Amino acid sequence: xxxxxxxxxxxxxxxxxxxxxxxxxxxxxxxxxxxxxxxxxxxxxxxxxxxxxxxxxxxxxxxxxxxxxxxxxxxxxxxxxxxxxxxxxxxxxxxxxxxxxxxxxxxxxxxxxxxxxxxxxxxxxxxxxxxxxxxxxxxxxxxxxxxxxxxxxxxxxxxxxxxxxxxxxxxxxxxxxxxxxxxxxxxxxxxxxxxxxxxxxxxxxxxxxxxxxxxxxxxxxxxxxxxxxxxxxxxxxxxxxxxxxxxxxxxxxxxxxxxxxxxxxxxxxxxxxxxxxxxxxxxxxxxxxxxxxxxxxxxxxxxxxxxxxxxxxxxxxxxxxxxxxxxxxxxxxxxxxxxxxxxxxxxxxxxxxxxxxxxxxxxxxxxxxxxxxxxxxxxxxxxxxxxxxxxxxxxxxxxxxxxxxxxxxxxxxxxxxxxxxxxxxxxxxxxxxxxxxxxxxxxxxxxxxxxxxxxxxxxxxxxxxxxxxxxxxxxxxxxxxxxxxxxxxxxxxxxxxxxxxxxxxxxxxxxxxxxxxxxxxxxxxxxxxxxxxxxxxxxxxxxxxxxxxxxxxxxxxxxxxxxxxxxxxxxxxxxxxxxxxxxxxxxxxxxxxxxxxxxxxxxxxxxxxxxxxxxxxxxxxxxxxxxxxxxxxxxxxxxxxxxxxxxxxxxxxxxxxxxxxxxxxxxxxxxxxxxxxxxxxxxxxxxxxxxxxxxxxxxxxxxxxxxxxxxxxxxxxxxxxxxxxxxxxxxxxxxxxxxxxxxxxxxxxxxxxxxxxxxxx
Numbered sequence: 001x002x003x004x005x006x007x008x009x010x011x012x013x014x015x016x017x018x019x020x021x022x023x024x025x026x027x028x029x030x031x032x033x034x035x036x037x038x039x040x041x042x043x044x045x046x047x048x049x050x051x052x053x054x055x056x057x058x059x060x061x062x063x064x065x066x067x068x069x070x071x072x073x074x075x076x077x078x079x080x081x082x083x084x085x086x087x088x089x090x091x092x093x094x095x096x097x098x099x100x101x102x103x104x105x106x107x108x109x110x111x112x113x114x115x116x117x118x119x120x121x122x123x124x125x126x127x128x129x130x131x132x133x134x135x136x137x138x139x140x141x142x143x144x145x146x147x148x149x150x151x152x153x154x155x156x157x158x159x160x161x162x163x164x165x166x167x168x169x170x171x172x173x174x175x176x177x178x179x180x181x182x183x184x185x186x187x188x189x190x191x192x193x194x195x196x197x198x199x200x201x202x203x204x205x206x207x208x209x210x211x212x213x214x215x216x217x218x219x220x221x222x223x224x225x226x227x228x229x230x231x232x233x234x235x236x237x238x239x240x241x242x243x244x245x246x247x248x249x250x251x252x253x254x255x256x257x258x259x260x261x262x263x264x265x266x267x268x269x270x271x272x273x274x275x276x277x278x279x280x281x282x283x284x285x286x287x288x289x290x291x292x293x294x295x296x297x298x299x300x301x302x303x304x305x306x307x308x309x310x311x312x313x314x315x316x317x318x319x320x321x322x323x324x325x326x327x328x329x330x331x332x333x334x335x336x337x338x339x340x341x342x343x344x345x346x347x348x349x350x351x352x353x354x355x356x357x358x359x360x361x362x363x364x365x366x367x368x369x370x371x372x373x374x375x376x377x378x379x380x381x382x383x384x385x386x387x388x389x390x391x392x393x394x395x396x397x398x399x400x401x402x403x404x405x406x407x408x409x410x411x412x413x414x415x416x417x418x419x420x421x422x423x424x425x426x427x428x429x430x431x432x433x434x435x436x437x438x439x440x441x442x443x444x445x446x447x448x449x450x451x452x453x454x455x456x457x458x459x460x461x462x463x464x465x466x467x468x469x470x471x472x473x474x475x476x477x478x479x480x481x482x483x484x485x486x487x488x489x490x491x492x493x494x495x496x497x498x499x500x501x502x503x504x505x506x507x508x509x510x511x512x513x514x515x516x517x518x519x520x521x522x523x524x525x526x527x528x529x530x531x532x533x534x535x536x537x538x539x540x541x542x543x544x545x546x547x548x549x550x551x552x553x554x555x556x557x558x559x560x561x562x563x564x565x566x567x568x569x570x571x572x573x574x575x576x577x578x579x580x581x582x583x584x585x586x587x588x589x590x591x592x593x594x595x596x597x598x599x600x601x602x603x604x605x606x607x608x609x610x611x612x613x614x615x616x617x618x619x620x621x622x623x624x625x626x627x628x629x630x631x632x633x634x635x636x637x638x639x640x641x642x643x644x645x646x647x648x649x650x651x652x653x654x655x656x657x658x659x660x661x662x663x664x665x666x667x668x669x670x671x672x673x674x675x676x677x678x679x680x681x682x683x684x685x686x687x688x689x690x691x692x693x694x695x696x697x698x699x700x701x702x703x704x705x706x707x708x709x710x711x712x713x714x715x716x717x718x719x720x721x722x723x724x725x726x727x728x729x730x731x732x733x734x735x736x737x738x739x740x741x742x743x744x745x746x747x748x749x750x751x752x753x754x755x756x757x758x759x760x761x
Contacts, residue, residue, distance in 0.1 A: 023076050026087060027095070029102050030069045031055055036062065037655065041185075047071065047087075060089030061183075068105025070097040096132050100124055103131050112163060114155035122146060135160045162192060169195045173220075182216065185209060202226070203236035214240035229268045234276035237266040239285060242300050246479045249729040251307055251449055252297035255288065291732055303479055306453035310482070311736035313456035314492065318359050323437045323462030324385040329353035335384055336377045344377065345370065351495040352377050358493045359464055362444075362486060364471045365497030366517060367702050368510040371468055372405045374497070375440055378466055379406060387437035392416045392455075394446040395627045395674035400647070402442045412625060413441070413451060414618060417458055421620040428458035437463050443674040444469035448478025449733070472517050473699045477670055481729045489737035508534035509708050513701045516694060521721050524714060535709045536717070542579035542687050545711045546588060549580075549681055552709060553665075554592045561707060563679045565593050566612050566631065570677040571666035572700045574691040580683040585666035593665065600635050600642065602658050607642060609635055614664035614671065615646075622651050627671055629664050669700045680704040684712035684720065692720035 028049035034057075036043040041061040049056045058073055065071075075089040097106050108120035115123070126145045127134050134141050139157040142148050172195060173183040186194045189209045197204055202224060206217035214236060226233060241262050245253050253261075255277075262273045277298070280286050287304035291297045299307070327335075333352050337344055344352065348370055354361045355378045363374050382389055391410035393399040402410035416434065418427035428434055439459055441447070444467040447455070459465055467483065475481045487494050500510060512522035512534050524536040537552075539545040553565050563569050571589065575581040596608040607613070615628040624630075624646055633650060634643035640655040653661065669682075682700045686692075697720045701708050710717065 023074055023090070025072060025074050026056065026058075027072050028052070028056065028070070029097055029105065030065055030067050030071065032067055033065055036065055047073070057083070057086045058089050058092075059086055060092055062092045066106075068097070068102065068108065070095045070102060070106065098129065100129055103129065107131070112156060113159040114152050115159075119145075119148065119152070122148070136164075165192045165195065169198075173198065182212070182220075185212065199224070201232055203232050206236060207239065229272055231276065231279065234262075234266060234268060234272055235280050235283075238262055238273065238276050238280055239300070241265055242286065242298065245730075246300060246303065248727070249475060249479055249481070251303045251479045251729070251731045251733070252289070252291075252299040253730055255296035255298050258298050289732075291735070297730070297732060303449060306449045307480070307731065307733050308736065309453045310449065310456055310733060311739075313453070313459075314360060314486070314737060316461065317456070317459060317463075317465060318492070320359065320461045322359060322464060323460070324382065324387045324464070327356050327381075327385060329356045332356035332381050336380050339380050339384070340377060342373070344373075345499055345501075347495055347497050347499065348374055348377065351497075352381060354493045354495060355381060355464065355466060360492045361464070361466045362483070362492055362494045363466065363468045363497065364483070364487065364494065366470055366472065366500075366510075367513050368500045368505070368507065369497035370499075370501060371442075371470075371497060374495075375402070375442070375466075375468060376406055378438070378440065379408065382438045382464075385437075388435060389438045389440070390416060390434055390436040391440050391442075393442040393674060394451070395443070396625055396647070397627070397629075397676070398443040398446075398674035401676060410442075413447070413455055414620070414625060415623075417454060419618075419620050426454055426458070429454070430457050432458075433460045434458050434463070436460065438466070439463055440466045440468065442468045445471055445473045445483045446476050446673050447482050448476040449480030449482055449731070450478060452480070452482045470702070472695060473702065474670060474673060474695050475729065477673070479729075479731075480733070481731055482733065485731055485733035486737065489734045491737040508532050509701065509704055509706075512708075513698060516698045516701060516721050519694065519721060519724060521714075521718050524717075533704075533707050535707075536714075537709065537711045538713065539711055540713055542683075542685055545580055545683050545685055546585065548711050549585065549683060550588050550592050552681055552711070553589060557679055557681075557707070557709070561679065563707070566610075568678040569681065570672065570675075570679070570703070571681045571683075572669045572672050572703060573666055573683050574669055574688040574696060576668060578687055580685055580687060582666045582668055585683075586663035589665035590663060598635055600637060600640065602640070602655065605663070607632055607635070607658075607661070607663075609633075612664045613644060613661050614667060615660060616662055617660040619657060619660065622653065622657070624651055627674065629675075669696055669703075672703045673699065675703060676705045677703055678705050679707035679709070681709045681711065684710050684716045686713060686716045686719070688716065689719070692716060692723060693726055694721055694724045695726055697721060 026047070026049050028047040031046045031048045034044040034046065043060065043062040043065050045058050045062070045065055046055040047058045060073065060075065072093040072095050073087065073089040074091040075087055078086050078088050080086055097103050104120050104124045107115045107123060108117045122145050123142065124131055139153065139160065142153045142156060143150070169183060169187055186198065186205060186209060190197050198220070202221040203217050205212045206214040217236070218233065221233060241258065242253065259270060259273050259277070263270050266273070277286070277288070281288050285301055287299040287301055289297050289299060289304065333344065333349050336352055351361070351363050351374045363371060365371055379389060389408065391402055391406065391408055392413050393402050393410060394413055396412055399410040399412050416428070420427055467486070469483050471484050471487055475484065486492055500514060505511065515522045522534070537548060539548050549571060553569050553571065557563050557569055558565055571585055573580060573582050573585060576583055578584070590608065590611065594608050594610050596610050599606050599608045609632055611632040613630055613632060615624045616626055618625045628646050630644040630646040632642055633645045641652055642658060642661070643650050643652045680700065680703050684697065697717070
């Protein structure tokens with residue numbers, strides 16, 4: 001059957017399953033396995049239950065289920081419209097069968113290595129219902145069984161002990177109210193040490209096991225009797241709060257405010273938090289830094305190392321001589337203009353002069369201001385100097401655009417730094433720098449503090465670094481505001497391109513984007529008798545807006561502009577949830593655009609043949625990265641695999657890798673950074689009030705290359721354009737860069753760069 005995780009219990013069907021409210025217990029033996037997931041243990045099994053004539057269909061998380069295995073299951077009966085009557089198990093305890101037939105099936109199931117059908121028959125025939133007692137207490141007696149040699153006895157003994165550990169873990173955790181799926185996840189990560197880890201410090205699971213958060217570990221610790229104000233809880237809680245703040249973009253957080261947040265979230269006394277903070281600082285998990293005389297900042301250790309490292313590496317780069325031969329700035333400008341056959345504008349001339357004279361340069365500006373021209377001009381200059389050049393961008397799409405604009409190879413930063421999945425680290429760094437004299441990085445506003453640190457470590461000390469980006473776009477998804485901090489520090493030469501060139505002025509997208517950036521609401525009236533590239537369609541209610549967006553993508557835009565709904569049109573939305581959020585828009589657009597019936601269900605999602613999807617996490621093994629968009633080309637129902645075409649190559653993904661794939665008919669505006677699309681459609685509604693900010697709308701509008709359509713209310717758009725009060729990110733890079741080497745701010749002590757690899761964050 002083509003069943004995968006959550007097919008039966010989670011996926012919506014035409015009619016919700018009827019459920020008996022009362023939870024009951026069943027005991028029985030697995031007759032056969034219909035489906036089981038190697039990722040999370042979700043299983044569909046047929047159970048022979050004592051007192052039941054027919055086999056019972058049980059669905060729930062189980063650890064390595066096998067035919068013959070005896071289970072005690074807690075749960076409720078459900079009547080699913082598609083699959084019929086099932087028992088939905090919330091808890092599954094493995095127990096040992098007591099009948100000789102059950103013991104024989106259990107031994108030959110494959111759970112116990114060294115025992116197949118032949119040896120199971122012999123062992124049970126010899127020991128009968130005492131078989132498990134012998135295996136537990138005196139496995140040496142297996143030598144009495146005909147044909148069982150010493151080597152096989154050792155294999156059986158080891159496997160039996162290992163399986164007993166699994167049963168003990170499941171029984172222990174579930175007796176404390178922990179779900180089967182959680183128990184499975186812990187055992188798959190820790191193996192035989194899982195029970196010891198949980199008993200000793202359940203908070204470790206939150207820091208080490210993907211998918212286990214602090215709140216889950218905290219609930220487990222409470223059930224295990226750990227005190228509400230114990231040291232382990234407070235220390236783990238501090239790290240949890242700092243990680244939550246990092247997800248909001250903060251590199252550090254002021255100590256008094258951090259302590260107040262921890263007191264509020266953890267519900268403990270301030271003094272306890274202060275002691276806990278000292279403990280995690282002593283363990284080198286955090287760094288408490290004196291930023292100013294009366295200002296203390298608390299960093300997760302890797303963020304301190306990265307921020308301090310970025311400042312030092314940039315200063316070192318600025319101070320070192322160029323490896324290429326010197327050229328007079330005026331001569332450089334004349335040579336570039338002659339070779340390109342163009343006349344540069346004032347700020348563009350300034351950029352070429354700075355690139356010739358300085359080691360580090362930032363070029364920033366909005367759409368239509370000539371950033372691509374500057375990249376090509378600097379490339380022409382360094383080609384004349386016979387320099388080795390490298391081009392990079394944070395995302396695959398941005399790198400591809402850079403390649404198309406320059407005619408040269410451009411890579412993502414991760415590919416440039418040669419990440420090794422085997423080693424779990426970049427091959428390029430201080431001991432193995434990049435082989436280039438010029439590195440140009442586009443879409444630099446997307447680079448967070450950690451990635452910038454790793455990039456700068458790989459830049460040769462004599463190379464010239466040019467960072468190109470639009471500082472008015474959204475900051476990086478990860479912690480930091482790197483490009484803005486570098487610009488505001490005034491430690492690096494900066495050229496701001498602010499002239500919109502004639503051809504760009506003919507685009508309403510460019511004109512309106514600059515209006516938004518300047519705090520002016522764009523002109524919203526479109527002439528019906530002529531085509532333009534910017535439209536605003538008024539819809540007051542979210543439901544109406546969603547209906548219009550679906551109609552635009554499916555019908556109006558393809559018919560009027562000739563754009564393909566899959567390849568050319570991208571819906572961008574401020575939020576994930578809500579009527580006009582990405583989740584609901586993806587469901588509606590998938591239904592409207594892709595009626596394909598050949599599908600795969602997993603994790604509460606449906607993937608259809610031809611679906612537009614996005615990779616949401618870097619997968620170095622498959623060479624696909626966060627933000628890459630592709631199309632589902634093949635579905636293997638038997639092995640639960642998808643083949644997805646990303647750009648010009650097909651990538652086969654296993655079931656375990658599909659957790660990182662999401663529908664991409666609609667994506668968040670944050671996820672669109674670094675990309676351009678022929679046409680974008682954006683809902684702008686007061687429902688999104690909390691996220692209505694100028695840089696959000698500006699970023700969305702500048703993603704559209706040939707067509708932008710906003711759907712919503714003028715009030716929501718006005719709120720967004722006038723709201724320039726962006727959420728402050730706590731960073732100290734600007735101050736570190738502005739500090740001279742003689743300044744106390746430039747003298748740092750404590751953690752070294754090598755410590756980053758040792759820390760679990």
